[in-house]
Amino acid sequence: MMRALSDLNPQTLRILALLLVLALVVLFFATQIDNYVTGRLFNRISSSVAIMALIATAQTLVILTRNIDLSVGSVVGFTAFATGSLIAGFPELHPLLLVSFSMLLGACFGAFNGFFVAYARVPAIIVTLATLALFRSALVEFADGRSITSSQLPQWLTSFPNTRLFEIGDFQFRAAFVVAIIIVIAVHIALQRLKVARKLYAIGSNPEAAEMAGINQKATVFFAFVCAGALTGLAGFMFLARFGNITVVAGLGFELKSVAAAVVGGVNIFGGSGTVFGALIGAVLVDLIETSLVRWQLVSEFWREAVLGMLILTAVALDAIVMRRLVALRAAKHHEKREREVANG
Amino acid sequence: MKTLMTSCAAAALLATGLSTATIATAGAQTMLDGGESVDMVLLPKFLGILVFDQANEGAMEAHAELENPGELLFLGPTPENSVAGQIEIMTTAATQGQGAVLLSNNAGDQIVPAAQAAQEAGTRVVTWDSPIPSGDGEDVFVAQVDFGSIGVVMADMAHSILGGSGKMAVLSATPDAANQNAWIAAMEEALEDDKYADIELVDIVYGDDQAEVSYNRALALVDQYPDLGLIMSPTTVGIQASAKAMQDEGLCDQVRVSGLGLPAEMVSYTMNGCAPEFALWDFRDLGYLTYYTAYGLATGQLTGEIGESFTAGRMGEYTIEEDPSREGARRILMGPFTVYTSENVEAAAQ
Numbered sequence: 001m002m003r004a005l006s007d008l009n010p011q012t013l014r015i016l017a018l019l020l021v022l023a024l025v026v027l028f029f030a031t032q033i034d035n036y037v038t039g040r041l042f043n044r045i046s047s048s049v050a051i052m053a054l055i056a057t058a059q060t061l062v063i064l065t066r067n068i069d070l071s072v073g074s075v076v077g078f079t080a081f082a083t084g085s086l087i088a089g090f091p092e093l094h095p096l097l098l099v100s101f102s103m104l105l106g107a108c109f110g111a112f113n114g115f116f117v118a119y120a121r122v123p124a125i126i127v128t129l130a131t132l133a134l135f136r137s138a139l140v141e142f143a144d145g146r147s148i149t150s151s152q153l154p155q156w157l158t159s160f161p162n163t164r165l166f167e168i169g170d171f172q173f174r175a176a177f178v179v180a181i182i183i184v185i186a187v188h189i190a191l192q193r194l195k196v197a198r199k200l201y202a203i204g205s206n207p208e209a210a211e212m213a214g215i216n217q218k219a220t221v222f223f224a225f226v227c228a229g230a231l232t233g234l235a236g237f238m239f240l241a242r243f244g245n246i247t248v249v250a251g252l253g254f255e256l257k258s259v260a261a262a263v264v265g266g267v268n269i270f271g272g273s274g275t276v277f278g279a280l281i282g283a284v285l286v287d288l289i290e291t292s293l294v295r296w297q298l299v300s301e302f303w304r305e306a307v308l309g310m311l312i313l314t315a316v317a318l319d320a321i322v323m324r325r326l327v328a329l330r331a332a333k334h335h336e337k338r339e340r341e342v343a344n345g
Numbered sequence: 346m347k348t349l350m351t352s353c354a355a356a357a358l359l360a361t362g363l364s365t366a367t368i369a370t371a372g373a374q375t376m377l378d379g380g381e382s383v384d385m386v387l388l389p390k391f392l393g394i395l396v397f398d399q400a401n402e403g404a405m406e407a408h409a410e411l412e413n414p415g416e417l418l419f420l421g422p423t424p425e426n427s428v429a430g431q432i433e434i435m436t437t438a439a440t441q442g443q444g445a446v447l448l449s450n451n452a453g454d455q456i457v458p459a460a461q462a463a464q465e466a467g468t469r470v471v472t473w474d475s476p477i478p479s480g481d482g483e484d485v486f487v488a489q490v491d492f493g494s495i496g497v498v499m500a501d502m503a504h505s506i507l508g509g510s511g512k513m514a515v516l517s518a519t520p521d522a523a524n525q526n527a528w529i530a531a532m533e534e535a536l537e538d539d540k541y542a543d544i545e546l547v548d549i550v551y552g553d554d555q556a557e558v559s560y561n562r563a564l565a566l567v568d569q570y571p572d573l574g575l576i577m578s579p580t581t582v583g584i585q586a587s588a589k590a591m592q593d594e595g596l597c598d599q600v601r602v603s604g605l606g607l608p609a610e611m612v613s614y615t616m617n618g619c620a621p622e623f624a625l626w627d628f629r630d631l632g633y634l635t636y637y638t639a640y641g642l643a644t645g646q647l648t649g650e651i652g653e654s655f656t657a658g659r660m661g662e663y664t665i666e667e668d669p670s671r672e673g674a675r676r677i678l679m680g681p682f683t684v685y686t687s688e689n690v691e692a693a694a695q
Contacts, residue, residue, distance in 0.1 A: 033569070040568050048561055137423055145398030150589055151613045162593050245556045245585050245610070248393030249424040252555055294550065294565045302520060 010327065011275055014266040017322070018281045025285065029292040036295075039170020047161065049280075049287045050176040051076075051242065054235040055254055056261035056279040057187050058228035063262055064191075064200045065224045066207070066271030067117055067124035072232050072258050074135035075109045076251035079236025081139055084148035084246050091154050098157075102237035103230040109135060110229015111222070118221040132255065140248045150244025161242045176238055181280075183234070188276045200224055204271030261286050263316055374662060375655040377637060379411040381644045383444035385418070387632070388434055390451035390475065392421040395607065396581060396628045397449065400473070403632025404447065410658055411640055415444065428452040432459045435470075439463035444643035447635050449474035453521050457482045469642040469649075473635040474628075475524040480674025484642055484649045485665055487635045489626045490680045492524075492670045495579070495605075496531025498684065500541055502603045502622045503575055510543030511574035514566045516587055516604075518554040518580040527670055528579045547573065552583045559586035567591075567600055578604035584623060588614035608685055608693035615690045626682035634660055634679050651675055 030036045055072050062069045083102045087093055109131070116127040150158050161176035191197045199220045202210040211217050240246060265282025267274025293304045387404050389397035401419045408417045420438075422430020431452045436459045438446045446463060450456055450472055460470045460482025469484050476486040503513050515532075517525045529549060536546060547570050552559025563576055563586060576591075578584040584606040591597050597619040606623040614620040637657035641647035647655055647665075654664045660679075668676040685693060 035568065035571060038568075044561075044564055044568065133423065133425075136425060140393040140423055143393050145393060145395055145401075147393075147395050147610075149585070149610050151610075239557070243556045243560055243586070244589055245582075247395075247556065247582065248391075249555050250557070252425055291561065291565060294562060295569045 010323065010330075011266070011273075011278070013326065014323070015275070015278055015281060018265065018278065018285065022281065022285055022288065025288055025292070029296065032298070033292065033295050036292075039172070041291075042171045043174070044291060045284060045287055046172075046177040047174055047242070048291070049284050050161070050174075050180040051235050051238050052254075052257060052261060052283040052287060053180045053184055053280050054231050054238065055258040056265070056283040057184055057276045058231035058235070059258040059262045060265075060267050060274060060276045060279040061187075061200065061224045061228045061231070062124070063259075063267050063269060064204045064271055064274060065221050066204050067221065067224070068128065068259065068269075069113060069225070069228055069232075070125065070128040070255040070259075071109065071113060071131040071135055072228075072235075073251040073254035074132050074139065075106055075229065075232045076236045076239055076254055077246075077248065078109070078135050078139045078142070079105050079233045080240040080243075080250050081143055081148060081246045081248075083237055084153065084240050087154060087157060088148065088152040095156065099234070099237055102240075103233045106233015106236060107226050107230040110226045110232070113229070114222040114225030117225060118218040136248070143248050147248075148240070148244075148246035153240070153244055157241050158244050161238065176242060180238070183231075184276055184280045187231075191276060196223070201272055204268075205273065257283075257286055375641070375646060375653070377411065377641050377646050377655060377657075378644075379413070381413065381640075382415040383413060383640065383643045384415040384441075385445045385447060385636075385639055385643065386434065386438045386443050387417060387419045387447045387636075388431060388438075389419075389421045389449050391424045391427045391430070393424065394582075395610075397421070399628035400449075400632030400635070403629035403634075404636040405632075406629070407633045407636035407640070407658060411637075413640065417636075428455060432456055435459040435463055439466040439468050442466065443468050445469040445471055445639040447639050448472045448477075450477050450523060451475065453523060454479050454481070469639060471635060471639040471642065473631055475522065476668075476671065476674070476676075478523045478671070480668070480671045483674065485638060486668060486671075486674060486676040487631065487638055488668070488676045488678050488680075489628075489631050490682045491678055492527045493531045493534075494680070495528045495624075495682075496533070496535040498624055498682070499528070499532045499577055499579065499604065500535040500538075500544075502624065502684065503536075503544055503577060504541055506601045506603055506621055507544060507574050512545045512547050512570060512572055513575040513577055514547050514570065514573060515549040516559060516562055516566065516576050516578040516580075516583045517549060517551050518583065520551050522554075522580075525579050531670075532577070532579075552578075552580075552586065554580055554582045556582060556586045559583045560590045563587040563590040563602075564594065567594070567596060573600055576600060576602050576604075578602065578606075581605060581607050581610065581625070584620065585610050585614075588620045592617070592619050606685075608690050611685070612690050612694040615685060615687055622684060622686050624682050624684045626679065630660060631679060633658070634663065634677070638663075638677055649675065 059069060079102050082105055087098055113128055113131055116122045117124045163175040164172045165175055165178050166173050199215050202215055203217055203220050261283035262279045263269055264285055265278035267279055293299055293307055299307055387401055420434050439462055446468055463470055470482055471485055472483050473487040477483045515529055550562045552562045559582060576587045578587050584604040588602040591600050591602060602620040603623050605625050611620055611623055634657050641655055642649055651665055651667055654662055656662050663677050665675055665677055668674040
């Protein structure tokens with residue numbers, strides 16, 4: 001069994017393992033919660049993961065370069081609020097212009113982070129920890145006690161996320177989810193195929209070697225932060241469309257969830273390896289566990305966060321141990337094969 | 346800083362002179378004299394929420410009316426730092442020698458040491474909206490409505506929406522919010538009456554006063570209890586998020602939403618039947634009354650003794666009394682509150 005598995009690409013293997021864990025989690029909660037496995041569960045998770053999938057994708061881009069973005073929650077909150085204010089003021093604005101505005105605003109926040117990380121050489125954890133507070137305070141200042149309510153928003157915007165594009169049985173595929181999936185796939189393909197995107201992996205796995213190979217490290221890290229910012233801005237737009245009611249606490253705590261999604265999804269926290277597709281499944285897993293815990297009567301409100309934390313820790317630790325074993329096994333097998341080749345040749 | 350200290354010293358001198366006068370007239374109604382200089386801090390749970398800004402507007406109105414030459418600061422923590430931020434602002438206010446801190450407490454009893462230190466430094470601590478649960482470190486609590494009566498009103502709204510029988514669930518703010526917990530407890534007590542025998546409270550969940558968390562919690566409730574008839578949310582964020590969630594999923598026919606909400610935010614849900622009834626009080630009035638109380642205490646015109654009465658400008662006469670829901674603590678009861686339906690919500694939303 002291990003032998004057959006070790007033939008697979010580690011990334012594919014990781015995704016298979018995640019899907020298995022996902023299935024186990026669903027099975028476990030199905031025995032614990034009444035009316036659990038229904039079409040509704042799919043609809044709930046898919047609608048809510050549409051936002052987190054984009055943020056986890058953004059987080060992945062940054063983590064790949066050995067950095068981290070803790071300001072995502074504040075960026076989501078600010079862009080959601082600013083986009084809401086804009087459309088409330090100009091209800092006739094074209095949808096595409098509005099989306100561009102959200103992404104551009106997000107990209108500006110990303111550029112701010114990226115500048116300090118890439119060019120001023122301040123560690124990302126410090127920069128984004130500071131901007132987590134800074135962007136949130138900017139939102140409080142900007143909001144000035146107002147909040148955005150769904151009645152201020154045009155119909156097309158609030159009905160967009162829940163528009164049913166198609167249905168398979170009880171499973172509804174809603175617009176926000178489908179859009180998020182398309183974007184994740186697009187970023188996934190770009191990361192595998194595009195030269196400029198491959199640089200993120202190069203810098204993450206070995207910065208010195210990447211520099212020697214002529215990759216501009218500063219520009220690449222800056223680029224990663226700007227792209228992540230734009231994706232986070234888009235998530236802010238989706239957040240506004242889905243929840244409609246935006247106060248200054250919008251998006252609070254998203255940094256934890258997005259890092260959890262990426263890391264559970266197999267993105268190496270030390271950079272250089274991982275896929276956005278993995279991060280997507282990580283986001284689904286985190287969301288599924290959270291949604292299910294709310295309905296699991298055994299766990300009180302006060303313990304839910306702790307249980308979530310423990311599950312994340314377990315998932316990552318298990319993943320690390322199993323992966324290390326597999327990689328060792330693969331290396332041994334490879335070595336064996338080489339020796340045989342040498343002996344035969 | 347120096348001028349601040351001198352003006353405070355002057356206020357303190359005035360205070361000693363005046364408090365003897367007030368004690369003599371205790372029991373009678375005190376008319377507050379305007380024009381005395383006292384610096385105060387209005388400290389909400391955190392910045393950026395509409396109702397707290399409304400309270401500030403009310404306090405500013407009273408500040409102008411009483412012609413206080415001192416300063417009224419609206420200082421609050423950022424949302425992600427609410428508890429630590431409140432404690433810090435309280436501590437700073439004490440060292441600055443502020444006359445009073447007007448606090449909507451979000452820090453539970455964790456604020457007690459800071460509040461007591463403030464009192465020892467001569468700063469009066471007047472709570473509003475959400476009190477200090479133990480009552481320690483607090484001069485008086487300006488209660489928006491009687492906490493027991495909120496329970497009855499919520500039970501009555503549930504009774505009328507459910508037509509006398511059905512299942513309901515509560516979607517609250519944070520698990521340690523003193524005001525919401527007290528209201529839910531009051532509602533559970535009210536529900537024990539025979540009138541509500543057929544109404545079953547199936548669950549209490551918390552949306553952390555965040556729209557997205559509340560929205561997802563509301564949907565989880567619906568999935569968990571297929572025959573749920575009502576979500577009762579005693580928080581302006583939760584009620585709005587629940588109503589939006591039910592509307593988005595087309596569930597308004599089965600599951601209604603009620604609780605405490607702002608007319609401007611709830612009007613569309615009340616008109617389309619998702620949230621047929623909800624209640625609230627006026628946060629401007631609450632800020633106004635709290636300011637009068639704090640001004641009276643900080644200038645020494647009020648002592649804060651039980652039974653003491655005073656006139657709070659346009660709102661009329663109020664009396665300091667024992668707080669029935671917190672032993673040994675004192676309160677001033679504002680009341681009443683308004684129940685909004687499709688009849689009156691549109692006018693109130695303007």
